[in-house]
Amino acid sequence: MIAPTSPFAERHRMLETVSAWVLALLWLLPLLYALWTAFHPAAFATRFTLDAPPTLQNFVNAWQAAPFPRYFLNTFLLVTMILAAQLVLATLAAYAFARFTFRGSNVMFMLVLLQLMVMPDILIVENYQTMNLLGLRDTILSIGLPYFASAFGIFLLRQTFKTVPRELDEAATVEGASAWQILMQVYVPLARPIYIAFGLVSVSTHWNNFLWPLIVTNSVESRPLTVGLQVFSSTDQGVDWSIITAATLMTSAPLLLAFLLFQRQFVQSFMRAGIR
Amino acid sequence: MKRLPSSVLPWLLLSPAMVLLIAFTHYPALATLWHSFFSTPKGARPAVFVGLENYRLMVDDPVFWQALCNNLWFALGTIPLAIALAILMALWVNEKLAGRGVLRLAYFTPTVLPMIAVANIWLFFYTPQYGLLEQITGALGLPSHNWLGNPQTVLGALMVVAVWKEAGFFMIFYLAALQQISPVLAEAAALEGASRWQYFWRVQFPLLMPTTLFVLINALINAFRLVDHIVVMTKGGPDNASSLLLYYIYEVGFAFWDSSYAAALTVVLLALLGLIALVKFRVLDRRTHYQ
Numbered sequence: 090m091i092a093p094t095s096p097f098a099e100r101h102r103m104l105e106t107v108s109a110w111v112l113a114l115l116w117l118l119p120l121l122y123a124l125w126t127a128f129h130p131a132a133f134a135t136r137f138t139l140d141a142p143p144t145l146q147n148f149v150n151a152w153q154a155a156p157f158p159r160y161f162l163n164t165f166l167l168v169t170m171i172l173a174a175q176l177v178l179a180t181l182a183a184y185a186f187a188r189f190t191f192r193g194s195n196v197m198f199m200l201v202l203l204q205l206m207v208m209p210d211i212l213i214v215e216n217y218q219t220m221n222l223l224g225l226r227d228t229i230l231s232i233g234l235p236y237f238a239s240a241f242g243i244f245l246l247r248q249t250f251k252t253v254p255r256e257l258d259e260a261a262t263v264e265g266a267s268a269w270q271i272l273m274q275v276y277v278p279l280a281r282p283i284y285i286a287f288g289l290v291s292v293s294t295h296w297n298n299f300l301w302p303l304i305v306t307n308s309v310e311s312r313p314l315t316v317g318l319q320v321f322s323s324t325d326q327g328v329d330w331s332i333i334t335a336a337t338l339m340t341s342a343p344l345l346l347a348f349l350l351f352q353r354q355f356v357q358s359f360m361r362a363g364i365r
Numbered sequence: 366m367k368r369l370p371s372s373v374l375p376w377l378l379l380s381p382a383m384v385l386l387i388a389f390t391h392y393p394a395l396a397t398l399w400h401s402f403f404s405t406p407k408g409a410r411p412a413v414f415v416g417l418e419n420y421r422l423m424v425d426d427p428v429f430w431q432a433l434c435n436n437l438w439f440a441l442g443t444i445p446l447a448i449a450l451a452i453l454m455a456l457w458v459n460e461k462l463a464g465r466g467v468l469r470l471a472y473f474t475p476t477v478l479p480m481i482a483v484a485n486i487w488l489f490f491y492t493p494q495y496g497l498l499e500q501i502t503g504a505l506g507l508p509s510h511n512w513l514g515n516p517q518t519v520l521g522a523l524m525v526v527a528v529w530k531e532a533g534f535f536m537i538f539y540l541a542a543l544q545q546i547s548p549v550l551a552e553a554a555a556l557e558g559a560s561r562w563q564y565f566w567r568v569q570f571p572l573l574m575p576t577t578l579f580v581l582i583n584a585l586i587n588a589f590r591l592v593d594h595i596v597v598m599t600k601g602g603p604d605n606a607s608s609l610l611l612y613y614i615y616e617v618g619f620a621f622w623d624s625s626y627a628a629a630l631t632v633v634l635l636a637l638l639g640l641i642a643l644v645k646f647r648v649l650d651r652r653t654h655y656q
Contacts, residue, residue, distance in 0.1 A: 097551070097561040102462075109457040110464070112450075113471035116529065120474065122497050123486045182382040189375035197379060204390045206642040210590050211611060211634055214618045214627045215393030215400070238385035268374060297479035299593040300611075304619055315481045319597060322485055330489050341482045348477045352470065355477070359534070360541045 127335040147335035156309050160317035168295045171233045179242030187250035204240035227311050232302045249280045286358035314340045401629040419629035431605050432613040440588035442524045450532040455539035472533040484597035487526045516606035535580045542576040582645045
């Protein structure tokens with residue numbers, strides 16, 4: 090038995106536990122339903138009997154019906170590219186804000202923060218024109234480019250860098266370290282947990298991003314998984330829900346698996362990233 | 366600054382990020398405003414200055430008003446419910462109920478999944494005759510209902526999806542805040558004979574207020590920013606009954622290819638987000654006074 094931790098009367102504990110579990114079941118229901126449908130033949134898609142034979146055929150069919158390997162590759166390239174660019178750019182900018190006093194730094198910082206409200210997500214019309222102009226439309230680069238400079242990342246790292254004791258910085262300067270060496274050997278290692286938190290949030294955000302890639306891509310070579318899944322399930326599959334559900338689970342599987350394996354880090358990262 | 370006398374260095378560090386920010390956030394925001402005063406170039410016809418014509422069109426456009434109203438109802442319908450559920454979940458998970466690890470996992474999982482995948486699953490869930498919901502209501506002897514095909518219920522059906530997706534995300538923030546509350550407070554309240562209910566409303570809830578404000582702002586932004594599920598589940602239909610502002614912008618900009626009218630619509634969305642930002646900064650200011 091778990092020791093009671095609440096000092097209050099335990100009268101309602103049973104009731105609370107039951108309600109919590111009912112809500113949890115309700116929350117998992119759509120997912121369990123999807124799992125059932127994906128792992129059983131179409132005839133059992135909505136018939137729940139114990140003798141339904143489990144099968145992987147739906148996944149095989151989905152995999153063969155659309156260029157999913159290519160979509161996986163595209164999404165992988167996309168999130169890697171975005172994360173790498175964000176980490177480099179945000180580190181440099183955050184370092185400038187945290188450790189240098191220069192004219193206009195406040196104005197610049199306000200301009201950065203503006204992106205927390207005016208996200209590229211809603212500036213689709215103009216950004217599409219820009220990509221057209223740059224001749225980048227329908228490339229993986231064009232999906233990622235608007236997200237390379239992340240106000241969120243800059244803000245998060247600036248706050249972290251500001252907590253690094255000045256003495257460390259000054260000691261390194263006295264020993265003749267350059268600004269670059271100080272950044273790489275003092276600041277970056279100390280901010281490691283924040284980098285991990287930001288990385289997890291960034292990867293899951295861009296893995297899931299949909300509207301902008303839907304607009305800016307129109308070929309198999311550049312489409313990420315989310316758009317590929319939408320193209321696959323909206324073009325007439327004869328509405329075979331078993332296959333669509335299998336494809337849906339397949340596209341979310343890597344994130345879901347990563348989440349199940351690193352649950353604690355995920356939760357903490359989202360927490361850390363949100364609290365600021 | 367004697368550590369680094371160069372005043373060029375910070376600008377060098379800043380410039381790559383700044384260039385991209387300006388190119389894909391500041392410039393498009395201003396260009397949107399600028400282009401909203403012009404007509405859409407068509408074929409050989411270049412864009413001409415039309416002043417407020419696009420806005421006049423907007424005022425007379427019933428679809429715009431419907432999308433805006435839908436969006437407000439969507440925010441009003443999802444946010445309080447999602448926040449209430451998030452608090453409940455956080456209280457339960459925080460309380461070391463049996464199997465709290467599994468509970469937390471169950472609540473949080475929808476957050477990790479792509480909205481588009483989630484939308485596909487729910488689309489199936491809502492399918493008339495065939496879907497799980499119909500089977501349940503059918504077993505209970507209720508009449509069949511096309512939840513996504515009926516203008517009366519479509520927005521509500523989409524709200525359920527949004528609440529399901531977001532509550533677990535908000536729970537995380539409440540969980541973090543609850544863990545900051547000293548257990549001494551609960552003991553003191555219990556000694557004074559307070560009930561659990563009183564302890565929540567008099568102690569925990571007020572202490573969670575900063576978190577609630579933070580979550581509220583985020584939820585508001587999300588309500589205007591996320592339309593993935595609309596694309597997958599309803600395409601704004603039936604009869605625009607589930608169109609949200611950003612979805613309408615997408616439709617006007619990339620289905621009707623009327624980029625200047627889409628720009629005018631985007632200006633409205635930007636103004637709304639600006640309003641939220643204003644409230645946010647005022648609220649956050651007050652919050653720092655508190656601490």
